[in-house]
Each structure stands twice: as structure tokens, then as C-alpha cells.
Amino acid sequence: MTRLHDEALVADLHNDLILLVDHFDHRGRPDYFGDFWLPELRAGGVNVQVLPVYIDEQFQSEGALRRTLLLIERIHRLAEQYPQLVVCRTGSDIARAVADGRIALVIALEGAHALGQDPELIRTMERVGVRVVSLAHMGRTLLADGSGVDDSSCGGLTPQGLEVLAEMERLGIVYDLSHLGIVGVEDVLEHASRPLLATHSACRAVTDIHRNLTDAQLKGVADLGGVIGVAAAIPPFIDPGRPTAARVVDHIEHLASVASIDAIALGPDFVDDYYQEVYGGWAIPGMEVTWEDSEIRRPSDLPRITEEMAARGFTDTDITKVLGGNAMRVLDEVMGIPAATSAP
Template identity: 45%
Template sequence: MTGEEVPPEARQLHERSLVVDAHNDLLMVCSRQPPARQGAFFRQTWLPQLRAGGVDVQVLPVFLEPEFRPEGALRQTLKMIETAWRIAEACPDEVRICLTGADLERARADGVLALIIALEGCEAVGLDVGLFETLYRLGVRMASFTHFGRTMLADGSAENDTGGRLTSAGVDAVAECERLGIVLDVSHLGAASTDHLLELARRPVVASHSSSFAVRAHHRNLTDEVMRAIAATGGVVGINVLAQFVDGHRHTVDRVADHLDHAASVVGADHVGLGPDFIKEVSDGLLRVDELAWGDRKPREYVPGLEGPAGLPRLTAELLRRGWAERDIRQVLGLSFHDVLVRELGKPG
């Protein structure tokens, strides 16, 4: 399935389902608008797409471009977190930042889009693990320690050849995040750092936006063993839809569904979700993204029909076409992530 119309049965199922997107870099775009315009920009540009895709819970990663690392990391992190709060204040009828599982449930009952602030890379923390408490006070509720490269806490997946595990500060950061109720995210961590974090974890761990290595052998994807280890913590694997992580050549909705099929066969639908990583609008002119940060210089490609949130019903249609049970589709669309977040978000350890 590519860009054709979604059949009515699939559309209706999608509309009845709770949808959680565990990774969308829209804050990168919104934060580059003048502060007074950020809320209105989100309402005009992103809210219609999220509503068209049926998104009920949106994780907002704070990603830092290379120009801000390391000297400007804390400043830019604070600016992006403030952007999230400006969006919520400008659109109180539509969205709400959620700090606890109870907040998530209230947002669902009130019919507003729940927003969760996350860190994608922890350059802002450096070696000062105590800053997680400050960031928690500002609303951060999910954290991955790095993005492709190396931080003071861990090595990213592009550094796999180094075999680097968590640093001593990274070990402390695991304990501190678990104490506070910040959900740990292994997407982008290197293989050894991922294994190390999973050895230490005492609370559910997620991979917010990582696909299956067995389907596409890319360092950003997860092996079956790692998926099982995440599931064993009670966590969830969010499947990424970026073309380079889906397949070397076949960039199609059905190929994304192959990743969902495989992950569900390994850990069950209750431990699989969606972490699409929609960045087309970010890359296509609203701001520059350094190609080197992606590990190659190839032009960015996208899965036709899944360039943004509005395409999510196409995944529902493809899973229905493959004979997935409605119950399992609803788990993958959002209930798996929602259940973990309701239990863990902001809950002191």
C-alpha cells in the first residue's frame, strides 16, 4: 500500500483507536518561529496534520542541531522546552502538556491532544546528572542519552565500533531518571550502551523510534535480543518510518508494516508501538539539518504516504489488509505506549 485512499473500515478503526506518536521533531520547526508566533504556528501548521492522523498523544523530542553542541546545548534545550509550553498556553482548547499518568488520562477524557516533553540526546546535562531534576521541574518526562554520536553519558549507534558502554555519569543518570519518573529511551544509543542501560534498568524502558534490524540491517534498528530485553522491562518498541531505516530500496507502507509484523512476532503487539520520526517538513526548507548527523550524505528520502502524521491511517489499513486482529492494531497504534506512560510518567521511583 502506498498513497491510495484508506478504506472506510480502516478509517473507522483508526478513528476509534487511541493513537500515540512517540517521536515527532515538530519542536525544531516551532522553536525557530518568533516567540510570539510559536503557538499560532503550531495551531496552523501542525495541529491539522496531527488531527488528520488521529494523534491523541504526541511526544515532543528536544533535538539539538550540531551548531548548538556542546556550548549552546543548555540554552537551546531551555528555549525548546519553553516553546512546548508556549504551544500549550496558546492552544489550551486543543493541547495539554502532561506531567503524570493521571494528566494523560484526563487529557484523553477531555478530548485534548496530550503533549510529552522528551530529550533526544542529553548534551544539556553534560556530566551534571543533577540537572535532570531541574529539567524534570520544567516538564521533561522522557530521555535518550545521545543522538548518533557520543555524549558525556553514552555512545550513540554511529559509534558502535567503539564498543562504548554508559559512562559513570550515564550509570548515575539511569538511577536519577528512574528516581524522578523520567522514562528512559534507548533509541539512538549504541549497542553496548543499550545493553548496559538494560542491565541497570529497574523500570520500563522504551525505544521511542527504532525499527527492526532483522528486516533492515541498519545500526539505528534493534536486534530481536534487544527488543526482547525491552519487553522484559515492561517497555515498548516504537517503529520508525524514516525511509533509510525501513529499507535500502523499498520505501513503502507495506515495508513499514513488515517491521511491525516482525516486532510483534518477537515481543507481541503489547510491546510494539509507533515512533514515526516525521521530519520531512523540518528537512524541506523550514530549517537546515546537518546531513552528517545522519551518518551519510545521501539525499533524504521518505515513505510515500507516510511523510507526516496525516498518513498514519494508511498503516492501520495495511495491518487490516494483512489480517491483524483489531485488538492488536489498537495496541500498536497507541495502547501499548499509553499503558506504559500512564503507569510510569512522572511517578517517583
């Protein structure tokens, strides 16, 4: 089974590692990525890494744009610092990087706080290499409501949010449903015309939490040709009491049954090391931290998912789809590829 994992293309749709890179930059450790994350990514067989730019609460208003651009710049400099990496803007770029034995980096925005209420800034983000975007995190932005406020507001996409969605499709930026509130998900599934991603989510029917997607939402993503990245590293999304590789595959099996094996990918959300280093433990607003440690904690743990899927009788073909084939199909079709326009 190690052979299958090693030979497959592995795409991770969500790893917040740039936050720790920035954290250690400011503490005199500019080589932290090479010392820690690069060996982890290699051990996990990761060929394609989507790097979300998340904006901590203290930056989410006046400082969001500046903080976003600084982190994007750090991703570009990371690729300059390590020849094993390359920032990619299209699926063709990714294919060349993987063929050369390099790790393909895809820049993403988690929450898009930097846009404020100015939809035109999505074009600026496209120019600096952003290729995947979600419009909200846990709370409310000027574009959409996150799932963390579903109990109090249930707002969907604002008019500016709908404008950003349309412009993303036109430019070839992949829409990310993860974190979006329930009405916002409905808005996107109604208005979207291109395949999209839920980069780091799971199944609400398996684990009932606001961050997971209902069966109808999962099917809606699949019907658009989209893909759900299973958030394998986040205990409350997988199973707070038993966040094991086996439970991750329970979500994968459920996804396959209600949507399609072609709609499943990996978006583990490896953020545990960041919380431990910066906060001394998990600290998520609106969530009571009472869960066990995840068995899938770092990229080097990813082969356990492959092993569990094989043990349950998934074919090699289906396993390779989940590990990266499905994610690459969406990235190939949408990332950096402007939508076709009608003739005048």
C-alpha cells in the first residue's frame, strides 16, 4: 500500500502552514519550512499543496488587505527560497511542477477579508496569483455569512458577494464553499456554473456540526462537477471522540454513497501545530474544545487514509481519485482558465 500512495498524485486542498512560517519568520527562524514542513510534505507524498491565507481576528478589518498581501508575498518568496516548490497559476503549471518532482503551490484566500466591500479587488488577487477563494470564515464578512453565525443570522451572499462569485468564474478562480453559511451555500449552488471546491469540510450526516455539509449540499457540489476535500485533521468535523483514519474513511464512504467517488478529495486542514505553538492548544471561537487528538495530524499521516481505504475494498483507481485525481480535475478545468464568453 505504500507503493500505491507513493505513486499516486496527492493533492492537499487546505494546509495553513504559511501562518507558522510567518510566525517563525518573526522569531528568527526563516528556515522553519525547510526544517519541518518540507520533510512532512515529502513524507506524506504531497505533490499539490493549496495554501490558504487566513486572517486572524485582529487583522480582519483595517489590516486585512495589508496582512493578506504580506502572506501572499511570503508564499512567493517561499518558492524562491526552496527550489523544490513552485507557485502555480494553472493546471498545466501544476502538471509541469509534478513532472519535475517539485511541490506545486496554489494560493488561496480563506475568508477573503481583504476584499472588504470592493468586488473589484478580486481582480487584484487574481493578478498576484490567487486561484482559490472562500468568502467567509466562521463569522460575517461584507460578502457573506460564515456557518458560525447560522443560528443568529442565516444570511446568504450579499450583492457584492454575488458579484465576486460571478467575477471569480469569469477569471478562472475556483470558488471554495467551506465555512460558508447554509443560505450562502444555497446561493452559490444556485448561481454557480463551473465546478467548485469545498476545500476542507465533511459530512453532517456522519458528524453533526455546522461546518459540515448536508447530503443535499454534497450532492449539489457533485452535480456541478465539484469536489469536497475531507477535513481529516479536524476532530470536531470527523468525530470528536474518535478522530481516527477509520472515521475519516467513514466520511469518504458516505460521500461516495450520496454523491460520487468522483466528488471526493483530501483537505485535512493541518492547523494543530499552529494552535499548539501560538495559543498553547486549540482555541476556536464558538466551539467547545473537548475532543481527542486526531490520528491524521500532519501530512506524514496521510498514508493511513490510503491504507484504510484499501482495507475496506476501495479499488486502486478510486483511491487515486480521492488522493488527488478528483481535485486535479477541478483545478485543470477552472484554475486560471477564464470562463467562455458568448459572442456579441
